[in-house]
Amino acid sequence: MLLAGVSLTLASCGAGQPAVRSRAHGTPAAISPATAGRSSAATTPGTGTPAGSSSQPAGALGSPLPAPAALTPFGGPAAAREGAWSPAGRAVHGVPAVYETTLRPPGGSQLAGISWMDTRLLSARLYSGSRSPGGGPYRYTAPIEPAQAASLVAAFNGGFIMNVAGGGYYTEGRMVDPLRRGAASLVIYADGSVNVGAWGSDVVMTPNVESVRQNLVPLVAGGRPTAQAASTHWQAWGATCGATSCAASVPGIEHQWRSGVGITADGALVYAAGPGLAPLQIAQLLVRAGVVRGMQLDINPDWPVFVSYDPAAGGLAAPSDGSKLLSSTVQGPWTFFAPWWARDFITMSARPAR
Numbered sequence: 001m002l003l004a005g006v007s008l009t010l011a012s013c014g015a016g017q018p019a020v021r022s023r024a025h026g027t028p029a030a031i032s033p034a035t036a037g038r039s040s041a042a043t044t045p046g047t048g049t050p051a052g053s054s055s056q057p058a059g060a061l062g063s064p065l066p067a068p069a070a071l072t073p074f075g076g077p078a079a080a081r082e083g084a085w086s087p088a089g090r091a092v093h094g095v096p097a098v099y100e101t102t103l104r105p106p107g108g109s110q111l112a113g114i115s116w117m118d119t120r121l122l123s124a125r126l127y128s129g130s131r132s133p134g135g136g137p138y139r140y141t142a143p144i145e146p147a148q149a150a151s152l153v154a155a156f157n158g159g160f161i162m163n164v165a166g167g168g169y170y171t172e173g174r175m176v177d178p179l180r181r182g183a184a185s186l187v188i189y190a191d192g193s194v195n196v197g198a199w200g201s202d203v204v205m206t207p208n209v210e211s212v213r214q215n216l217v218p219l220v221a222g223g224r225p226t227a228q229a230a231s232t233h234w235q236a237w238g239a240t241c242g243a244t245s246c247a248a249s250v251p252g253i254e255h256q257w258r259s260g261v262g263i264t265a266d267g268a269l270v271y272a273a274g275p276g277l278a279p280l281q282i283a284q285l286l287v288r289a290g291v292v293r294g295m296q297l298d299i300n301p302d303w304p305v306f307v308s309y310d311p312a313a314g315g316l317a318a319p320s321d322g323s324k325l326l327s328s329t330v331q332g333p334w335t336f337f338a339p340w341w342a343r344d345f346i347t348m349s350a351r352p353a354r
Contacts, residue, residue, distance in 0.1 A: 062121065064118055064121055065119075068099055071083035072288070074103070074104060074105065082103060083103055085099040085100065087099055089154050089308030089309055090310045090350070092118075092121040093350075095121060097118045098118070098153060098308050098348070100113065100115050100116075105274070105285050112274025112326075113273055114289050115156075115270065115271045116268055117154065117269040119194055120351075121350065121351055122350065122351065123348070123349050124269070126171050126186075126213055126344065127144075127336070127344060127345050129341065130342045131161065132160075132161045133162045133176045134162065138172060142336055142337070142338060142339060142340075142341035142345075143337045148349065151352075152309050152316075153317075154348040157259060157305050157346075158297060158343060158344035158346060159215030159216075159296075159297050160298060161343075162176075164238070165216070168214050172210075172211075179214060181199055182199060183199045183215070184214060184215055184217050184218045184294075185198070185203050186214075186215075186261060188209075190208045190209075192351065195263055196293050198217070198221070216296055219282065219286070219294045220291050220292070220295075224287060225280055229279050234279055235252070238300075240256040241253070241256060241301060254278050256275075256277065256300060257273070257275050258274070258304065259271070259282070259299065262286045262292070263291065263292060263294070269348070273306060273325065275301075298343075301330055302330050303343070304329060305324065305330070305332065306325035307322045307325070309321055309322045310322075319332075322334075
């Protein structure tokens with residue numbers, strides 16, 4: 001069943017407002033949570049302890065993870081520095097906490113961006129929007145305030161608007177939308193640690209869960225793309241824009257802007273995004289970067305964005321010191337500092353020294 005798209009615009013305007021009208025995402029009813037891919041062990045990254053527990057990834061918070069190894073290109077002539085990591089954003093306690101690279105997916109013609117984040121050095125937080133998930137007000141919402149900008153290292157987009165996300169949303173002690181068993185979930189705990197997995201198996205509700213952002217079903221499980229990711233029914237992963245237009249009357253295409261996030265075996269958080277991607281390709285990019293459990297985030301040209309911030313020592317992160325993972329994204333360093341930004345997003349901030 002081809003999923004119908006509807007046009008979506010933001011209510012406010014300002015610098016960085018979406019340049020085109022973006023189609024909302026089709027209801028993913030064709031993917032059944034009962035058949036969603038799962039990892040073989042429901043554990044907190046790097047520990048072997050139950051996911052969602054208060055246990056931390058191996059090694060103390062504040063003790064850096066090993067830097068990521070270079071990624072092997074999938075084949076064909078490699079672009080300059082393809083798969084080689086470069087530090088991005090401000091250092092945390094003198095150590096890079098974010099690394100970035102580009103990689104061309106199998107069968108793809110355009111480079112995608114990949115970011116690796118050290119969750120021992122970085123603390124995650126979910127910011128909520130008036131449009132997605134709606135139902136505010138929220139303590140943490142755009143714009144990022146100076147108190148949070150003082151430690152901000154990176155920020156990236158969230159998922160679909162909730163009526164088509166195929167899952168729920170919990171934050172700030174509120175069940176904004178009911179959580180759905182089997183749904184792909186990004187879970188943030190009270191200490192800022194983060195996990196990704198299928199709700200009810202890989203990750204569960206516990207007293208120290210601060211936020212849960214669900215979107216569709218798992219894209220990566222057990223270190224492999226799920227069967228759903230490889231399915232020919234790509235429309236189940238959201239209604240896309242056409243090749244040159246996001247008008248609701250224009251048929252969508254499989255290879256479109258997509259973003260995703262996942263967790264590695266040692267607890268690093270990995271984000272990937274790029275143009276011209278099928279669901280399987282975004283899954284393959286995450287797996288190549290070491291992801292064992294992953295999920296798709298937002299899609300279509302207006303929404304995917306990852307920004308790292310590198311202010312002067314002791315300074316506040318600001319649009320002027322932000323850098324995009326991919327220069328071609330519509331959104332940029334200003335997005336998360338814009339009062340009119342109405343969608344949810346995730347920040348990664350420096351943990352205090354211990």
